[in-house]
Amino acid sequence: MTPTRRPRLPLTLCAAALLFLPSLRSTAADSIAYDFDDALTATGPDTFQIFEHASGTVELSNIYRHSGNRSVKVTDAASSNDFPEMQGYFPVQSEGQLAFAFHMLVADTKEELNVALAGPAHFQLTKDGIAFWLIVRDGYFFHMSDGMPKRLGPAASFLWYGVRVDYDISRGTYRLEIRDEFNSQPPILVESAANAPNQPASAVNMFSFIGDLADNSNVDYYIDDVVLDVGRSQGTSLVAPGRRKLFVEYWRDFQKLRREQPVCLPALSVADFGLSLQEIDAASRSTVLQLADLAPGDGRNEKQIVASKPADGVVLWHRGCFALANEHYDDATQLFERAAQLLPQSRLIALSKVLSRAGAGRWDAVDRELALIYPTWWGDERWVAAQGMIALRRQDYPKAEDLLAPFNNDKAGRWLGAELTTSELQQIRTELGTQWWAVLRSRLLIEQRFYLYIWQNQLAEAAAFATAMRERLTAAKQSAGLWWEWEGNIHLLMNDPTRALDCYLSAFADNVMLGRSSTSVAMKLSDVYFVLGDARQEKRFREIVYGTLD
Amino acid sequence: MMLATALVLALNSAVSAAASSEAQVTRHLWPTLDVAALRAIGPPVTSVLVALYEKETTPQRKAIIAQAFYQLGWKSEAAKNALLRDIATSDPELRLEVQWALGRVSNDDKVVQTLLGVMRHDQSPLFRDKAACALANDQIHLTPQQRFRMISGLIDALADDNAQVRHIAILALQIQTGQTKGFDPNASSSDRAARIQTWQHWLNEYERQL
Numbered sequence: 110m111t112p113t114r115r116p117r118l119p120l121t122l123c124a125a126a127l128l129f130l131p132s133l134r135s136t137a138a139d140s141i142a143y144d145f146d147d148a149l150t151a152t153g154p155d156t157f158q159i160f161e162h163a164s165g166t167v168e169l170s171n172i173y174r175h176s177g178n179r180s181v182k183v184t185d186a187a188s189s190n191d192f193p194e195m196q197g198y199f200p201v202q203s204e205g206q207l208a209f210a211f212h213m214l215v216a217d218t219k220e221e222l223n224v225a226l227a228g229p230a231h232f233q234l235t236k237d238g239i240a241f242w243l244i245v246r247d248g249y250f251f252h253m254s255d256g257m258p259k260r261l262g263p264a265a266s267f268l269w270y271g272v273r274v275d276y277d278i279s280r281g282t283y284r285l286e287i288r289d290e291f292n293s294q295p296p297i298l299v300e301s302a303a304n305a306p307n308q309p310a311s312a313v314n315m316f317s318f319i320g321d322l323a324d325n326s327n328v329d330y331y332i333d334d335v336v337l338d339v340g341r342s343q344g345t346s347l348v349a350p351g352r353r354k355l356f357v358e359y360w361r362d363f364q365k366l367r368r369e370q371p372v373c374l375p376a377l378s379v380a381d382f383g384l385s386l387q388e389i390d391a392a393s394r395s396t397v398l399q400l401a402d403l404a405p406g407d408g409r410n411e412k413q414i415v416a417s418k419p420a421d422g423v424v425l426w427h428r429g430c431f432a433l434a435n436e437h438y439d440d441a442t443q444l445f446e447r448a449a450q451l452l453p454q455s456r457l458i459a460l461s462k463v464l465s466r467a468g469a470g471r472w473d474a475v476d477r478e479l480a481l482i483y484p485t486w487w488g489d490e491r492w493v494a495a496q497g498m499i500a501l502r503r504q505d506y507p508k509a510e511d512l513l514a515p516f517n518n519d520k521a522g523r524w525l526g527a528e529l530t531t532s533e534l535q536q537i538r539t540e541l542g543t544q545w546w547a548v549l550r551s552r553l554l555i556e557q558r559f560y561l562y563i564w565q566n567q568l569a570e571a572a573a574f575a576t577a578m579r580e581r582l583t584a585a586k587q588s589a590g591l592w593w594e595w596e597g598n599i600h601l602l603m604n605d606p607t608r609a610l611d612c613y614l615s616a617f618a619d620n621v622m623l624g625r626s627s628t629s630v631a632m633k634l635s636d637v638y639f640v641l642g643d644a645r646q647e648k649r650f651r652e653i654v655y656g657t658l659d
Numbered sequence: 660m661m662l663a664t665a666l667v668l669a670l671n672s673a674v675s676a677a678a679s680s681e682a683q684v685t686r687h688l689w690p691t692l693d694v695a696a697l698r699a700i701g702p703p704v705t706s707v708l709v710a711l712y713e714k715e716t717t718p719q720r721k722a723i724i725a726q727a728f729y730q731l732g733w734k735s736e737a738a739k740n741a742l743l744r745d746i747a748t749s750d751p752e753l754r755l756e757v758q759w760a761l762g763r764v765s766n767d768d769k770v771v772q773t774l775l776g777v778m779r780h781d782q783s784p785l786f787r788d789k790a791a792c793a794l795a796n797d798q799i800h801l802t803p804q805q806r807f808r809m810i811s812g813l814i815d816a817l818a819d820d821n822a823q824v825r826h827i828a829i830l831a832l833q834i835q836t837g838q839t840k841g842f843d844p845n846a847s848s849s850d851r852a853a854r855i856q857t858w859q860h861w862l863n864e865y866e867r868q869l
Contacts, residue, residue, distance in 0.1 A: 234837035256836025257865040258803055306837020323800050324732060 167195045169377055171490065172632065172654060175212040175269045175290070175333035177354045183222070185320025185328045194319045199337055201229060202278055203312035208338040209241070210273040212290075213330060216655050218264040220328035221246040221321035226276065228312040236308040241274050241283055245330075246321075250287060255303040261287065262297045267651045269333075281309035291644040329655075355636045357602045359490050360563065371464035371498045373430035374491040376457055382426075383454025384419055422451035426458050433461065438469035456485040460495055467499045475499060476550050483553075484531040488629050493560070500561035509574075512555050513581070515548045523587045524548050525555070525578060528625065559595065563602070572599040590619030594630050601633075606640045613637060628654055680707050692723055694730040705735040705764075712741050718750035725756035732763045734800055739765035746773060754786060758793045766800035768808060775812040778831075779824050791827035795834040807865055810835055814858045817842060817851065825851070832858075 170182040183193055209226055222245045228237035234256060242253035250261040264270070269290040276283040281304045287297040304311055316335070320326045376382065429444030445462035452458055459482045466474045479499075486492035506512070516525045521541060527533050529552070538545045555578070562571035579592035597612030613634045620627045635650035684707045687696040697704050705728075712724045728738050742757045742764065758777065761770045777790035794809060801809065813835070816828035825844035833839050840861065842854040 234835065235833075236837070238837070255861070255864075256838055257861075257868055259868045308837060325800075 167193050170331060173214050173269075173331045173651065174353060175214070177333075180212075180214075180331040180333040181318075182329065182331050183318055183320065185220075185222070185326045187325050187327050194317055195332070196315055196317045197335070197337075198315050201312050201314040202339060203228075203310060204279045205339065207276045207278060207313060208273065208336070209276065209316060210271065210338075211335040212269050212271050212333045214269045215245055215264065215266055215331075216329040217327075218245050218248045218266050221323075221326040222328045222330050223317075223319050223321065224272075225317045226274065226313045227315050227317065229314060231315075232317065234306045236306060236310070237312045238306065240278075240281075240304045240306075240311045240313050241276060241285075242305045243272065243285075245328075250297060252285060252299070252302065253305045254299075255307040256305070261285075261299065263294065265289065265294070267648050267655065268293070276304070276313070278312065279310055281307065281311055293644070353636075353639065355601070355640070356490055356633070357598065360493065360598075360602060369498075369501045370434075370436060371468045371495075371502060372434050373426075373461050373464065374457070374495060379419075381455065381457040382419065382423060382452050383456065383458075384452070419452065422448045422455070422458070425451065426455075426461060429458075429461060429465070433465050433468060436468065438465050441465035442469070456482060460486065460492075464495060464498060467502045470502075472503065475503075476553060479553055480529075480534070480549055483529045484534060487528065487530065496557055496560045497564040500557040501564055503557065504561070506554060506558045506561065509558070509577075512551050512558065515544065515551045516581075519585070521548045522582070522585045524552055526582045526588050526591045527552075528591060563599070568599055568603050572596060572603070575599060588619055588623055590616045590623070590625070590630075593619060594633065597633065597637075601637060601640075606637050610634070610637050610641065681711055684708065684711065688723055688727065689720065692726060692730075694727060697727055698731060702733050705731070705733055705738055709735065709737040709741050712738075718748065718753040721745065722750075722753045722756040725753065725760045729756070729760040729763045729797075732799060734766070735764045739767060739770065743770070743773070746777070751785070755789050758786070758789055759797055762793055762798035762800070766798070766802060766805055768805060771798060771801070771805065771809045771812065775809075775816070778827060779816055779819055779821075784823055787824060788827050791831045795831035804869060806835075807862075807869055810865070811862060814855065814862055817844075817855050817858065 166182075166184045168182055168184075169179050171179050172182075174180040181195060183195060185193055207226075211224075213224075215222065224243040225232060225239050226241040227239045230236070230238035232239055234253075239253070244251040244253065244258065245264050248264060250264045251258045252261055253259075271286075271288050271290070273286045274283050275285075282301045283299075283304060285297070285299040285302060316337070318332055320328050425444050425448035429441045429448060432438075432441035432444060442462055442465040445458055445465060448458045449455065449462065459478065463475055463478045463482065466472075466478065486495075513525075516522050521544060524537060524541075527537075529549075534549075537549055541548055559571060559574050559578075562568070562574060575592050575596035579589035579596060582589040582592065593612045593616035597609040597616065600606070600609035600612060613630055616630045617627055617634060619625075620630060631650045631653040635647050635654060638644075638647035638650060684697065684700070684704060687693040688711070697708075708724055708727055712721055715721050715724065725742060728735075728742065739761060742761050745753055745757045746761075748754050748757070758774065761774070771794070774790045774794050778787050778794065781787050781790070794813065798806070798809060810832065813828050813832050816824055817832075819825050819828065822844055829839055829842050829844055832842075840854055840857045842851065842858070844851070846854075
């Protein structure tokens, strides 16, 4: 998605500590919407500031999203001496009406979080300070109105809630509406609530999402579809959020692009460059992500960025991506290798190098390097896109029976359906001795062959391929969960959620039996139940997903 | 004999470990307070700070430790008890640091009541004023019910005979609630009574919300 934005309200360019540049959708002239999808699309001046301290984080998430394929996750940690915060800014509004709406899902509503609209006096209970203050705590929603906390109603975990505030700035009152996504509870509706300090004409120019103030909270919560609208009458519709984007739709988008020339995949966080919050200060984090988000070839602006080791590594990656996009594959490989020397833990640089090798047709190197980085990309949608680009570039695969030949014994057979985690890759050498590379390479090629069917839109062939793999594994009494899951993906792509559900449930049962992580399948079950309109099961699998996350 | 020796050795080891912890923490207290370094040690640093506070004899150094408690903001029953013992110290600097730090290390009705008492009855206007500051800004761990009781105490103070007490009480209320409800500490007693009545109605609604 390439959003455009034509706000009549100019938005303030904010300073350091940006974690991402959310994509913005233009709705009406005086409204701004943030959906956090397809991040790192530069759209102009930005309006966010992210504060992360000690153990708290603010980051993009594709685990839970109300619309599109991403949301923002805020994580707080008790005794971290501060709170993580996502703060957004807009021009000061000191009269008239303002609507503020967002969707929120909280993992455990007993943990505290706070959301506020505030003005130039910042987050104090005073005129032009906090105007609207929503609290979730002890399983309930509260709002601070007329200087006192007032209980609104129960707040359930793992439910998306739509919150809308229509603030009459001049009067200093607001209408508040909170509904859950399934309307399983009566909506919370408050009319003409006094603003937090009960002060008319209390201006606003910022919103904020945080953990708790007393540093006792371990909350995890997700925010999506933040909308601000000036001048709209109370109760009229705001921008309808986009529909939740399932992973198969991301695949469909990629199918449309049909990239046969490999290009870099976008960076989503500093972790893609192998950097952790402890290793990189706020200023460097901002630098890294500004660089990552520059258009390829935009060398002029690189010079304006303060140099640092991480920044230099990202600059080199960036230049490598430019070379890759222009089919200068060997140049790209060299630049990625130089970048990797500065950022050796970067999985994104490593993957980019593989793509440059694929562009140059160096398939032995592609296979070797892909095997090494495979565990670092497990479960990431971008990995599927990368495999697709490699498959489309390669095209020429051995026949299925040749690919399957290395699996024709009991010892090797199970690797056809194994999850290629780090420990599994270590295990393969131990178990198979000198045969390990032949088996592993064939496994990677089988997977790419499967993706080639998908990206060439030969979905019936892809489904048949997956069926053949899992039947082979089942006949050999080996775990077939992985191929059940991949077959389910094809049926969902083919708009057959009922068959997809059967496949995913089989995959889930297989994982449970083997004591394997079920995050990937549980996410897909949550999505397919969403498609089938089964709210109860969707919520159940959301909770299972959360329980499997570290 | 062997058991006694083992016990002595264990005790010496514990004492030695404690001494090295105190030495480590002391480095971050003076000559310059380094709260970031103390925070990096983690919540266990609080017990070391309490031990140092209780051993320390100079008010200035105790005041520095109280500042550390304030800035760390970690709840500690031991810190609260140590600080409370100095709530009436004659050293002004230490007294103020103690008043400010108490609400940052505890959520105890006794602390709130003590500060309300200082705000209303202390001989020194400075200590009364700073107790009100502590009530307005530094009671960070209070539960909703405790906050209600604190605010109730502030509203009671609006009826105080002392104009300065009325003034600092309404300032604290304004910080806590965003409003004064038109209360003027220097208005006539009948005006003040009417505004206090408004505050009482508000308080009743607050209690109902709880």
